[in-house]
Amino acid sequence: xxxxxxxxxxxxxxxxxxxxxxxxxxxxxxxxxxxxxxxxxxxxxxxxxxxxxxxxxxxxxxxxxxxxxxxxxxxxxxxxxxxxxxxxxxxxxxxxxxxxxxxxxxxxxxxxxxxxxxxxxxxxxxxxxxxxxxxxxxxxxxxxxxxxxxxxxxxxxxxxxx
Amino acid sequence: xxxxxxxxxxxxxxxxxxxxxxxxxxxxxxxxxxxxxxxxxxxxxxxxxxxxxxxxxxxxxxxxxxxxxxxxxxxxxxxxxxxxxxxxxxxxxxxxxxxxxxxxxxxxxxxxxxxxxxxxxxxxxxxxxxxxxxxxxxxxxxxxxxxxxxxxxxxxxxxxxx
DNA sequence: AAAATTATGTCAACTATGCTGACTTAAATT
DNA sequence: AATTTAAGTCAGCATAGTTGACATAATTTT
Numbered sequence: 001x002x003x004x005x006x007x008x009x010x011x012x013x014x015x016x017x018x019x020x021x022x023x024x025x026x027x028x029x030x031x032x033x034x035x036x037x038x039x040x041x042x043x044x045x046x047x048x049x050x051x052x053x054x055x056x057x058x059x060x061x062x063x064x065x066x067x068x069x070x071x072x073x074x075x076x077x078x079x080x081x082x083x084x085x086x087x088x089x090x091x092x093x094x095x096x097x098x099x100x101x102x103x104x105x106x107x108x109x110x111x112x113x114x115x116x117x118x119x120x121x122x123x124x125x126x127x128x129x130x131x132x133x134x135x136x137x138x139x140x141x142x143x144x145x146x147x148x149x150x151x152x153x154x155x156x157x158x159x160x161x162x
Numbered sequence: 163x164x165x166x167x168x169x170x171x172x173x174x175x176x177x178x179x180x181x182x183x184x185x186x187x188x189x190x191x192x193x194x195x196x197x198x199x200x201x202x203x204x205x206x207x208x209x210x211x212x213x214x215x216x217x218x219x220x221x222x223x224x225x226x227x228x229x230x231x232x233x234x235x236x237x238x239x240x241x242x243x244x245x246x247x248x249x250x251x252x253x254x255x256x257x258x259x260x261x262x263x264x265x266x267x268x269x270x271x272x273x274x275x276x277x278x279x280x281x282x283x284x285x286x287x288x289x290x291x292x293x294x295x296x297x298x299x300x301x302x303x304x305x306x307x308x309x310x311x312x313x314x315x316x317x318x319x320x321x322x323x324x
Numbered sequence: 325a326a327a328a329t330t331a332t333g334t335c336a337a338c339t340a341t342g343c344t345g346a347c348t349t350a351a352a353t354t
Numbered sequence: 355a356a357t358t359t360a361a362g363t364c365a366g367c368a369t370a371g372t373t374g375a376c377a378t379a380a381t382t383t384t
Binding site for chain 4 (some may be wrong): 325326327328329330331332333334335336337338339340341342343344345346347348349350351352353354
């Protein structure tokens with residue numbers, strides 16, 4: 001019989017999982033620090049970054065689509081979205097198919113800020129991916145997709161996962 | 163300014179890096195959702211969770227050590243730490259070597275709450291790790307360590323990385 | 325055509341969690 | 355003895371989330 005009892009006893013298992021929890025905390029803390037610092041110069045915060053990022057990523061997305069991504073309330077979103085519209089970073093247009101919808105696009109100014117913010121996070125991922133190598137990146141993707149609660153969100157990444 | 167080459171390998175590269183950014187957002191959003199919901203019943207928030215978690219993880223840690231981990235101000239920490247001490251989740255004791263220090267420990271009540279909160283995140287990691295397999299987990303660890311800014315934090319995970 | 329639902333927006337009030345700046349106390353170090 | 359360090363405190367402020375109630379316009383259902 002092969003020594004298949006490779007399942008670790010409870011203690012090392014707990015240690016492994018706790019390290020996962022902590023790595024998530026430290027990585028996310030550092031991942032958000034640079035954009036946060038830049039946003040301060042604009043009088044914006046992390047919530048503005050999220051809106052700018054996802055509007056750039058999904059042009060012409062509706063307000064409710066954005067609410068589905070961010071999972072915050074309409075009132076919370078409207079506060080930051082309203083600022084971004086008033087200050088000329090985001091433009092709203094009526095939906096063709098459904099005229100109740102306000103479809104969101106970045107303006108030129110919005111695209112510039114998006115690029116500035118995303119550059120820091122892209123550089124961070126580029127460094128981490130290059131240092132770890134393609135195989136590690138595939139493993140990272142598998143695990144981080146597994147951490148998500150919803151297939152709806154996992155499906156956003158299907159194109160390159162398969 | 164030179165025109166952007168359509169078949170520039172930088173374009174899929176950008177897509178790959180953006181997916182990393184977004185996976186980080188979705189995973190962290192879901193990773194924090196369950197503890198946040200539990201904490202509401204105690205009148206606590208995510209900041210309390212962090213303190214309880216790291217005091218449990220590093221028993222007898224000093225206030226300044228905790229500040230170094232959380233990277234927030236003393237004033238922000240003291241608000242939540244004070245609540246946790248007053249409500250009997252954390253106990254403070256004078257340092258032996260340096261009597262200025264207040265070393266932090268979880269009380270029984272604190273350990274119970276810590277266990278409840280951590281259970282949800284541990285289960286999430288257990289699912290993701292099991293589904294992805296040991297090799298993917300190794301890749302995940304490499305990448306997420308690479309995302310951190312500081313060697314000081316990376317070294318927290320060295321024991322099992324090497 | 326009327327009724328119901330949906331998409332969006334708004335007002336008000338509240339909570340949590342971060343920040344800066346100024347200041348104190350006690351202990352350790354120089 | 356003077357300085358630095360660890361911790362705590364007070365006051366005020368900003369960001370970003372929450373709930374609840376309500377309004378308007380457009381679409382869908384009956």
